Amino acid sequence: NPTVIRGNASEIIALAGGESRGQGVDSRDPVEHAEDSARRLARRQQAVVAVTGAVDFVTDGEKAVRIAGGSALMPQVTALGCSLTCLVGAFAATAPEDIFGATVAALATFAVAGEDAALGAAGPGSFSWRFLDALAAIDAETLDARARISPA
Template sequence: MQTKTTPGAMLKAMREKPPLVQCITNYVAMNIAANVLLAAGASPAMVHAAEEAGEFAGIASALTINIGTLSTQWIDGMQAAAKAATSAGKPWVLDPVAHYATAFRRNAVADLLALRPTVIRGNASEIIALAGGESRGQGVDSRDPVKQAEGSARWLAERQRAVVAVTGAVDFVTDGERAVRIEGGSALMPQVTALGCSLTCLVGAFAATAPEDIFGATVAALSTFAIAGEEAALGAAGPGSFSWRFLDALAALDAETLDARARISAA
């Protein structure tokens, strides 16, 4: 059996057997998130209708749910898909975009948390608020440093028995017992809309590839973004050229480069 113990080994395994990932994501993110998954080597499908989302979760290898552009109909699809994934033992990832902003979002996220996501991925303001803290988030944008969210992430991981990933200048991942920080990326990343949403979908792709090691899969997805982001920033004139360079850098990233350059340290 192939061992998938490093981010590079997981990336290689994903490309050898591209997983089908059901992404319930927002209107802003759909295109870039699908392109990110294709560039990384996975097979994305944006399927959210209540009439089919649960059935589709039965054929996908992982599911991701993002509440960015929420509506009542979408919530029905999210619930059906999350229930189907959980009952089939498939990993699913929750991205609680701006959940602190309105009661509608807060209630939707509370109901989704009750369906036991395998991974929760958010920016610092979102994770602080999920743990009941005072967040300074503005709409979908974080206004808090990741360091400030580390305690919240640990608490949330223990309470939910999930892997929690907080992203920002230095990312933080914990399962409640283990914790790491991941350096890399670029300050241009939050200047391009929906890159966080795309990362959530990529976490789903890695989780589908290594369901036996969800913590490692989450670290691998974040490390992939960190190194592709650094690479893309080298020649970028601003967010526009960064955006297409990022897709190229993701597609060009190989397992050896990822393992050689990833900067992951115990926290």
């Protein structure tokens, strides 16, 4: 079984056996429509499931949180979701005893970096390189101060 499953709402709904409105890698389902599917999938796979979108949702089948932040420019940058999946894997590798916490931290880091990158971006092109710089600049203190994580 996988340790962490990350996808957009349509992908998670489909993986859980539901019917989604997604088309290819694009989600047409809002995150909140995938929350029950994510919980079921997490319990079935005994894994942490992260549904990413405007407000992210993370669950292990029992506990769950939402992570706000990011930028409306993020979906316009090709492969940003794939990059997030890689970051989740890296965070999980450094904290195998707390996969849920590592996943939440990775998503919160991405959200804060997205907010910072959007500040001076004129569009998705300038957002992209600003995002890399913002991601590299985040430290634990910044994340603790700015992450917007709430119980779900």
